[in-house]
Amino acid sequence: MARDEPLLARPASPNSSTNDIEEEDALLTGQPTNRSPVNRSRRWTEIGLFVWALLATIAVIILAVVYQHETSTAHARPRTGGWGPDGKPSGKRNMIFMVSDGMGPTSLSMTRSWRQYASGLPIDDVLILDKHHIGNSRTRSSSSLVTDSAAGATAFSCGFKSYNGAISVLPDHTPCGTVLEAAKKAGYMTGLVVTTRITDATPACFAAHANRREYEDLIAEQMVGEYPLGRVVDLLIGGGRCHFLPNTTEESCRVDSKDIVALAKDKYGFTYVDNRKDFDDLDPNGVKLPLLALIARTDVPYEIDRVHVADVYPSQAEMAHFALKALSAATQDSDKGFFLMVEGSRIDHAGHANDPGAQVREVMAHDKAFGEVLDFLDADDTEGVLVSTSDHETGGLAAARQLHEAYPIYRWFPEVLDNATHSTEYLNHEWAEYLSSASSPVSRNDQASKLRELIISGLGITDTTDEEIDAIIDAKPTWPPFYILSDMISRRSQIGWSTHGHSAVDVNIYASHPSHAPGLVGNHENIEVGKFIAEYLDVDLEPVTKELRSKKVKTQGAGEGEEWGEWMGPEGLPVNGDGSLVTVDAYHGDFKHRKREVEECGCGARH
Numbered sequence: 001m002a003r004d005e006p007l008l009a010r011p012a013s014p015n016s017s018t019n020d021i022e023e024e025d026a027l028l029t030g031q032p033t034n035r036s037p038v039n040r041s042r043r044w045t046e047i048g049l050f051v052w053a054l055l056a057t058i059a060v061i062i063l064a065v066v067y068q069h070e071t072s073t074a075h076a077r078p079r080t081g082g083w084g085p086d087g088k089p090s091g092k093r094n095m096i097f098m099v100s101d102g103m104g105p106t107s108l109s110m111t112r113s114w115r116q117y118a119s120g121l122p123i124d125d126v127l128i129l130d131k132h133h134i135g136n137s138r139t140r141s142s143s144s145l146v147t148d149s150a151a152g153a154t155a156f157s158c159g160f161k162s163y164n165g166a167i168s169v170l171p172d173h174t175p176c177g178t179v180l181e182a183a184k185k186a187g188y189m190t191g192l193v194v195t196t197r198i199t200d201a202t203p204a205c206f207a208a209h210a211n212r213r214e215y216e217d218l219i220a221e222q223m224v225g226e227y228p229l230g231r232v233v234d235l236l237i238g239g240g241r242c243h244f245l246p247n248t249t250e251e252s253c254r255v256d257s258k259d260i261v262a263l264a265k266d267k268y269g270f271t272y273v274d275n276r277k278d279f280d281d282l283d284p285n286g287v288k289l290p291l292l293a294l295i296a297r298t299d300v301p302y303e304i305d306r307v308h309v310a311d312v313y314p315s316q317a318e319m320a321h322f323a324l325k326a327l328s329a330a331t332q333d334s335d336k337g338f339f340l341m342v343e344g345s346r347i348d349h350a351g352h353a354n355d356p357g358a359q360v361r362e363v364m365a366h367d368k369a370f371g372e373v374l375d376f377l378d379a380d381d382t383e384g385v386l387v388s389t390s391d392h393e394t395g396g397l398a399a400a401r402q403l404h405e406a407y408p409i410y411r412w413f414p415e416v417l418d419n420a421t422h423s424t425e426y427l428n429h430e431w432a433e434y435l436s437s438a439s440s441p442v443s444r445n446d447q448a449s450k451l452r453e454l455i456i457s458g459l460g461i462t463d464t465t466d467e468e469i470d471a472i473i474d475a476k477p478t479w480p481p482f483y484i485l486s487d488m489i490s491r492r493s494q495i496g497w498s499t500h501g502h503s504a505v506d507v508n509i510y511a512s513h514p515s516h517a518p519g520l521v522g523n524h525e526n527i528e529v530g531k532f533i534a535e536y537l538d539v540d541l542e543p544v545t546k547e548l549r550s551k552k553v554k555t556q557g558a559g560e561g562e563e564w565g566e567w568m569g570p571e572g573l574p575v576n577g578d579g580s581l582v583t584v585d586a587y588h589g590d591f592k593h594r595k596r597e598v599e600e601c602g603c604g605a606r607h
């Protein structure tokens with residue numbers, strides 16, 4: 001295009017002197033101008049031909065520019081997203097809602113710059129998400145300026161603010177109907193796809209109700225249908241298998257002997273797969289729904305680790321692709337489409353771990369899945385809308401860091417992140433394995449060499465100090481080895497973090513097109529996202545809420561003698577062994593197994 005630019009800058013004018021035209025001709029052909037006198041009519045023929053060529057070239061350039069603009073704005077054909085001319089949603093339509101858990105604005109700049117560095121791209125080569133940014137969401141909960149994922153997802157699922165820890169339950173501990181439940185009742189097919197436990201707060205909020213997010217055993221039962229509304233989800237793909245298996249099995253993390261897999265299969269008719277091989281063998285066009293695919297015991301590994309075991313775990317994009325195909329096929333003959341929630345769950349975990357090397361790959365995995373959904377919407381006959389946002393930011397991430405008293409240089413170094421091939425969580429696990437597998441106590445020297453080996457091979461850091469090695473060897477459960485490993489990569493890349501928990505910064509909202517989500521353009525309260533989903537699906541949540549409230553049932557409790565009381569679990573806040581209150585953001589797991597998880601992975605379970 002560069003060669004053509006002078007043409008556009010200097011359009012042919014009737015007043016151009018022949019010399020000017022000659023000069024332009026020279027610019028075009030690269031030949032010196034011919035200044036010898038020529039025959040007048042031949043001259044005019046030449047001018048005519050040239051003007052024709054010039055106009056044709058301009059036309060080609062304009063067409064090329066227009067075409068490029070069309071393709072880069074993603075939607076070559078005019079699509080309404082399912083909005084009618086009266087501004088109301090109409091006809092058969094699909095809604096895909098994506099959540100980038102814990103992804104704040106800085107996660108985007110960090111990932112964008114790392115990607116440009118790593119792939120040698122120009123500074124205007126941005127993420128797919130960047131091209132679809134339409135607004136921002138304010139994230140506070142009813143109980144705190146800093147929300148957790150439970151209150152964050154309740155805002156999306158019910159359209160109400162609630163307290164940190166609430167799974168689609170209001171501050172008065174009454175359940176609120178969700179967009180997924182209402183969609184199911186209205187005839188849509190429904191699906192949830194995540195990269196963490198399917199019982200974790202974000203997915204749970206769409207198809208379960210619990211007074212505390214920690215009741216994941218209870219949430220597992222509800223999600224397959226064991227609650228007042230019966231089964232409402234047609235497709236569940238993610239991790240968290242341990243909450244579905246009875247405590248008599250090796251893989252279980254349940255406190256009781258209930259077999260939720262058997263319950264799902266026998267009572268609710270689920271097709272069940274528990275590994276990648278069987279997942280890959282499913283035909284999205286023919287799979288019998290409902291489907292329960294639990295492809296990891298707990299979390300799916302971080303993308304930076306998953307790529308080394310891609311034969312064991314599918315990626316977020318692969319799971320999303322399958323879900324779109326399966327739901328599309330299942331609704332083929334219906335006049336209603338589907339509602340699908342896809343979560344990039346572990347951007348949040350990398351934030352909690354303060355691990356920038358892991359986070360940039362998590363954001364890329366989400367960006368890829370976002371692109372996958374856009375491609376689906378472009379190709380699909382049914383209209384649809386994609387909206388993606390975060391529940392909150394995690395880590396108080398900063399793309400700059402002051403390391404010394406001297407005034408800081410204005411830099412951060414993506415090359416450091418690029419050298420990492422594993423997460424600090426993975427290295428922490430390797431380290432714990434090494435220590436626990438030794439038959440006799442390992443000498444300090446041997447520990448140091450092992451650590452240096454792990455750090456070089458996993459983080460690509462070659463200038464580890466003795467102080468850093470000492471800190472890892474002497475690490476305490478409250479400040480585990482991976483915090484120190486994360487700090488090593490963060491300092492070297494000059495990436496800053498202000499917390500291992502969440503922060504209150506506004507997060508971005510993305511959509512397939514601004515006109516697909518007009519109500520979310522600009523700055524909004526997070527509950528408006530939930531209200532938008534209900535508006536687009538044209539569903540009323542109030543009757544669902546009424547039904548949930550009218551059906552108070554007692555369910556079998558956790559352990560023998562222990563009673564859940566109401567079906568959403570006890571209202572009380574969970575307490576530690578010493579009676580002190582458990583802080584919500586200190587962990588995402590089942591609090592009953594906190595001790596066991598600490599023992600198992602040695603990582604403090606601080607996801």
Ligand SMILES: *[C@@H]1O[C@H](CO)[C@@H](O)[C@H](O)[C@H]1NC(C)=O
Pocket residue numbers: 247248255256257258558559560
């Ligand atoms: C398994 O759950 C049952 C209750 O369903 C309980 O009685 C038993 O102690 C549990 N076993 C273990 C090993 O936790």
Ligand SMILES: *[C@@H]1O[C@H](CO)[C@@H](O)[C@H](O)[C@H]1NC(C)=O
Pocket residue numbers: 415416419460461462
């Ligand atoms: C990245 O790795 C290469 C090759 O091991 C090494 O030469 C380089 O110093 C590393 N860069 C950083 C910033 O650590």
Ligand SMILES: [Zn+2]
Pocket residue numbers: 101102148149150152348391392
């Ligand atoms: Zn979250």
Ligand SMILES: [Zn+2]
Pocket residue numbers: 102149348349352394502607
């Ligand atoms: Zn979190």
